[in-house]
Amino acid sequence: MKNSVRGLFAAILLVLTVLNNAQAQGEKQDSTDFPPKEWSLMDPGDNVQGISVEKAYSILKNKRSETVVVAVIDSGVDIDHEDLQGKIWINEGEIEGNGIDDDKNGYVDDRYGWNFIGGKTGNVEQDTYELTRIYVNLKEKYGDMDASKVKKKNKAEYEYWLKVKADFEETHDKANQQYVFYSTLQKNIVRFNNLLKAYLDVEKLSMDDLRAIDSEDSTILAARNIIGIIFQNVGEDADFEAISEELEGAVEHFGNQVNYAFNTEFDPRSVIGDNYANPYERGYGNNDVKGHDPSHGTHVAGIIAANRDNELGIQGIADNVKIMVVRAVPDGDERDKDVANAIIYAVDNGARIINMSFGKSYSPQKEAVDKAVKYAESKGVLLIHAAGNSSKNTDNSDNFPNKIYGDTKTTASNWLEIGASSWGTNEQFVGSFSNYGKNTVDVFAPGVNIYSTTPDNTYQSFNGTSMAAPATAGVAALLMSYYPELTAFQVRDIIVKSSRKFDALQVLKPGKEELVDFKDLSISGGLINAYEAVKMAESMTIKKEN
Known part of the structure; x- marks a missing residue:
């Protein structure tokens, strides 16, 4: 009992330290704890490091625009959301629900997009990590093999297996520990709070109540210590039931990792009915673009396209844009085959920009994805990708998909890799979770405390490079809409070159x-800026006209 109490005591101290650090990451130098809900659209003159979207529209007044289609490859989108009405792409060549491929594009009833992780009998919800899939495949071949028995031609693959095995075992064990920790913590916070209230016969605990406890019971003492730490870190108005509910998210996250992502026996692919061994197969999937939980994709879509003219919710960045929904990202790692097909589908059906707020550390079918990226490049479609949330330098750490073709040094000219920034010009300006890279990340964009659309007409704040990528996609759509003569490659260069620079700004890595x-921390060393981007686009098009 004493060992378990000590362990739980140490664990809660650790989690509160982590939570405090996460809060500190978003602190500003002024007295405001949190920025305005739509801070990312605002101007530095408003005392937040937004991207000057509203200021950009001052240049665009009375200027005509064309509709731009942005494909959101993600977990799905709530196409019925109140703030996305009129903003969802509709395939006019397809008659909804008639079971016929009216436009003969290879996809039946794809009225609003396509779902590459579904089949006739349902959808993939959870999936394994790519690391798990590679581990399972290689274990069959090398699991019990002695190194001395490996043939010369297989040496490289065997060395790769050893790397995968070590990575899998380390990350799997860590996830399992986190799951046990958060599960135990979540269960005990409310229990200990209720235990002490009953023991002291009070309706609400205070620090004075805790100091008055005189007991030798180990459970009472453990409860006092844990509740006391929470008071010290959160304050005496701590709502223990609310804290417990917040921790449920962590329990679910790590539970999904243990039960699905790292589960070597789990394989949901059969529901799709494709030939998974063929990475170039087309035509599989279904037309369910929402999926079981479209929270992430809906949030992404709102950042780009939420209606700017209604009185609801939020304002998206681009005012004349349609979101093509392409579902390819489950709870777990997306598969290369689905990513490649999603890119091709988006290109073939008229998307000018593709947002990809997902990523993983392994890509066994990268060749198929590279071919799709090259196809998009040949068609002049701009690809925007989130840099990832692992606090890693992607100059020497993989985050797929990426703009590098194969093992060469050739890179896609239609690609933007985006890191995440926060709202204040202090040392916490960069999201503490954001990946970075002097040679691999192109530019930063707002990705901390971003308020946007979520399913069932709700709105929430999310953090992540997943939010920074659509902020960039929104600016790109704005440029293509008002300056349709610009190519994807020109828009890419404008976004990079017009990014806002900071003189000698020191930030926490x-x-x-x-x-x-x-x-x-990036190639450009800057933060995207819609106002400067529009100014640059305006000057470029005026020069062309003259």
Whole structure:
């Protein structure tokens, strides 16, 4: 009992420290704890490091625009959301619900897009990590093999197996520990709070109540210590039931990792009915573009396209845009085959921009994805990808898909890789979770405390490079809409070159306590800026006209 109490005591101290650090990441230098809900659209003159969207529209007054289609490859989108009405792409060549491929594009009833992780009998909800899938495949071949028995031609693959095995075992064990920890913590917070209230016969606990406890019972003492730590870190108005509910998200997250993502026996692919061994197969899937939980994709779509003219919710960045919904991302890692087909589908059906707010560390069918990226490049479609949330330097750490073709140094010219920024020009300006890279991340965009649309006409704040990518996609759509003569490659260059620079801004390197120059975390060293981008686009098109 004493060992378990000590362990739980240490665990709660650890989690509160982590939670405090996460809160500190979003702190500003002024007295405001949190920024305005739509801070990311605002201007630096408003005392937040937004991307000047509203200021950009001052240049665009009375200027005509064309509709731009942006494909959102994601978990699905709630196409019925109140703030996305009129903003969802409709395939006019397809008659909804008649079971016929009216436009003969290879996809039946794809009225609003397509779902590459579904089949005739349902949808993939959870899936394994790519690491797990590779581990399972290689274990069959090398699991019990002695190194001395490996043939010369298989040496490289065997070495790769050892790397995969070590990575899998380490991350699987860590996820299992986190699951046990958060489950135990979540269960005990409310229990200990109720135990002490009953023991002291009070309706609400205070620090004075805790100090008055005089007991030798180990459970009472453990409860006092844990509740006391929460008071010290959260304050005496701590709502223990609310804290417990918040921790349910962590329990679910790590539970899904243990039960699905790292589960070597789990394989949901059969529901799709495709030949998974063929990465170039087309035509599989179904037309359910919502899926079981479209929270992530709906949030992404709102950042780009939420209606700017109604009195509801939020304002998206682009005012004349349609969202094509392409579902390819489950709870777990997306599969290369689905990503490649999603890109091709979007290109073939008229998307000019593709937002990809997902990523993983392994890509066994990268060749198929590279071919799809090259296809998009040949058609002049701009690809925008989230840099990832692992606090890693992607110059020396993989995050797929990426703009590098194969093992070469050739890169896609239609690609933007986006890191996440926060709202204040202090050392926490970069999201503590954000990946970065002087040679691999192109530019940063707002990705901390971003308020946007979520399913069933709701709105929430999310963090992640997943939010930074659609902010960039929204600016790209704005440029293509008002300056339709610009190519994807020109828009890409405008976004990078017009990014806002910060003179000698020192920021915490993500995941570290080390201060570095912000300009060293990306190729451009800047933050996207819609106003400057529009100005640059305006000057370029005027020069062409003259």
